[in-house]
Amino acid sequence: MIACQGATSITTFADFLCKKLTRALRCATYDKTAIDIADEMRSNYPAFNGTRAKLETHILKSLAEEENFEKYKQYIQSPRDFFENFIQRCVDNYLDKEKAKLLSFLNSRLCVFCSSVHTAIDESTKAVKDKNGNASLWLDEFCNRLRGDLHFPRNELKSIEHQEIKDIEFLKKSMVGALNSVKENLKQDFAAPDVEPFKSKPHEILLEQLCGCWETCPFCKAVCTNTFSGHDGDHSVPFHRPQAVTGIQWHRTNHFIIDICSSLVASDCRLVLSGDTKIPYRNYRQAGPVHAKWSITPDNSAQSYWKWFVCHFRSQIEIEYSGKFEGKGRIPPEWAGFTKEAVLSDLEKL
Incomplete structure (x- = not known):
């Protein structure tokens, strides 16, 4: 004392x-x-x-x-x-x-x-x-x-x-x-300002403010756009990506799937669960608990951005996932027409 x-x-x-x-x-x-x-x-x-x-x-x-x-x-x-x-x-x-x-x-x-x-x-x-x-x-x-x-x-x-x-x-x-x-x-x-003494870092505060749900589509890995983590209802995104972005290939081939998830659920394609067990793609929720929590509505809208990405990084994607853009996974010739400037301009409109 x-x-x-x-x-x-x-x-x-x-x-x-x-x-x-x-x-x-x-x-x-x-x-x-x-x-x-x-x-x-x-x-x-x-x-x-x-x-x-x-x-x-x-x-x-x-x-x-x-x-x-x-x-x-x-x-x-x-x-x-x-x-x-x-x-x-x-x-x-x-x-x-x-x-x-x-x-x-x-x-x-x-x-x-x-x-x-x-x-x-x-x-x-x-x-x-x-x-x-x-x-x-x-x-x-x-x-x-x-x-x-x-x-x-x-x-x-x-x-x-x-x-x-x-x-x-x-x-x-x-x-x-x-x-x-x-x-x-x-x-x-x-006098010599530094971010190290911050208990809560500014970037952590920003991340928390801009957080939301981080669940990703089980097929193309697009991030759920719901603004709340642990939200009620299904996960969803406005735009899905070509499944080749995550390396997914057609069954028993090394050919990439260039279709987007929302077009596949509108098609007659079948989803392989295990071995040779298949279900209609539109019944994707039956694939498991993760799939069951996603709402993938039939839609053929695809962003030009990911078409440009697939074309631009074609060789890297093939090496990364040991696949080929051949057969049903052949890249449509018109995709090559998307320039970086054009897809960036499209992003600006979102």
Whole structure:
């Protein structure tokens, strides 16, 4: 227990309290700044100012511009991880260019929190004077007033609650002086802004805001577009992809299936379950519990984007999945007419 007398006792009390406040202020400042950055990017960064579907459009554009098959594989096979990495790269690039803005956010939030602490000091002092209270009561009042702004547990201050402090005005003055020092020290810490101290990283906040359902079509791996994880009802997507995108081949051949899932359920094709057991493709829900949770409605609409992808990465797809675009999997000649510029233009219209 800290045991001092008079002015020394009060100064020690204030210094001890402000050391505790330093950590609380730093954490609160970083937490709020992370939200500020996420909000800033939601407002001003085109990829993030809409739904996850809009973000996915930006990702598809980025992938097409890079023309990197390995990145496409990551996106198709692990969409959630790819989304998170994409968002993190965007945030890192943004903050690298906007260091002054990050510093401004940090200092602005710090000032707001320090103002709250200053108010709590004033109000606690007045309350204790009115009640002719002691140090323990002052701490009670102080912590209660900070409860909505800072994580500052009262039970961590038991070592100073029995201090004999009679000059409450001097305590107030000492606290204000110590708080000013804390504020200046934290500003110096923030002078070289860094995202590492963030408990909740800005990109994690953005991912959570843009999350939704991550279930993928059991055939083409398109991601369910429902905006809620664990949503009621079936999974669905507005556009399915040629099944060759995930390497699916016609039974007992090495020929890729270039049809999209929604056209297959409208056809007379049959789905092979195991061995030679087959069912009409339209009865795909019978294939298992995963398939049963998907709504794939008959539709021949296919995005030009994935037709371009199949043509552009034909050789890589064949190597990756040991298949051929032959026989029923022959690529229609008209697919070769889709240019990258044209499919990117189509994406803009979504």
